[in-house]
Amino acid sequence: xxxxxxxxxxxxxxxxxxxxxxxxxxxxxxxxxxxxxxxxxxxxxxxxxxxxxxxxxxxxxxxxxxxxxxxxxxxxxxxxxxxxxxxxxxxxxxxxxxxxxxxxxxxxxxxx
Amino acid sequence: xxxxxxxxxxxxxxxxxxxxxxxxxxxxxxxxxxxxxxxxxxxxxxxxxxxxxxxxxxxxxxxxxxxxxxxxxxxxxxxxxxxxxxxxxxxxxxxxxxxxxxxxxxxxxxxxxxxxxx
Numbered sequence: 001x002x003x004x005x006x007x008x009x010x011x012x013x014x015x016x017x018x019x020x021x022x023x024x025x026x027x028x029x030x031x032x033x034x035x036x037x038x039x040x041x042x043x044x045x046x047x048x049x050x051x052x053x054x055x056x057x058x059x060x061x062x063x064x065x066x067x068x069x070x071x072x073x074x075x076x077x078x079x080x081x082x083x084x085x086x087x088x089x090x091x092x093x094x095x096x097x098x099x100x101x102x103x104x105x106x107x108x109x110x111x112x
Numbered sequence: 113x114x115x116x117x118x119x120x121x122x123x124x125x126x127x128x129x130x131x132x133x134x135x136x137x138x139x140x141x142x143x144x145x146x147x148x149x150x151x152x153x154x155x156x157x158x159x160x161x162x163x164x165x166x167x168x169x170x171x172x173x174x175x176x177x178x179x180x181x182x183x184x185x186x187x188x189x190x191x192x193x194x195x196x197x198x199x200x201x202x203x204x205x206x207x208x209x210x211x212x213x214x215x216x217x218x219x220x221x222x223x224x225x226x227x228x229x230x
Binding site: 039060092094 | 223
């Protein structure tokens with residue numbers, strides 16, 4: 001199975017600060033069809049996960065553009081340009097290239 | 113708008129089975145695969161498998177073969193996951209999730225808590 005390693009496990013930020021989360025895969029996530037199915041989710045306390053970014057860098061409808069994704073192959077990054085209070089929660093990367101689809105362990109974003 | 117409405121919490125005894133549901137609305141049910149994801153107390157997420165409602169075709173995580181069975185009722189736009197031979201390890205919140213091809217996790221249900229205890 002593909003292992004996704006997220007760092008850091010915990011992130012402390014002040015409002016307005018820009019932060020990045022890394023997601024590294026144990027194998028390339030480039031699908032044979034040319035797409036890379038690496039997505040980012042946010043789970044706020046007590047809520048279901050919410051899709052933020054799909055296919056590495058595509059912003060899901062309704063998601064603020066302070067969120068951005070980048071990367072290729074095995075290394076991916078989620079960046080938040082100017083953290084807001086509503087961004088607190090646990091961020092997960094998930095890959096849909098190789099079955100079984102797998103999730104990172106999560107990065108908890110807290111207020112400093 | 114797309115909504116996935118899951119059934120309520122279940123309390124089950126070891127060795128028994130439960131069947132949880134996920135009713136879809138706001139899109140053509142047969143257009144998107146329905147995925148099921150397990151989340152344990154420690155927040156780890158595991159993909160259980162998916163079902164293509166149009167064909168009934170399924171793909172399971174090997175880890176959940178024999179544990180989870182996915183079905184659909186197209187007439188009511190509802191997907192089901194049956195969990196069998198329950199043990200305390202199966203205690204978790206189970207989510208259904210769906211979305212367009214390549215964007216399978218766009219929509220999520222609210223989750224169903226399954227607690228296995230004697």
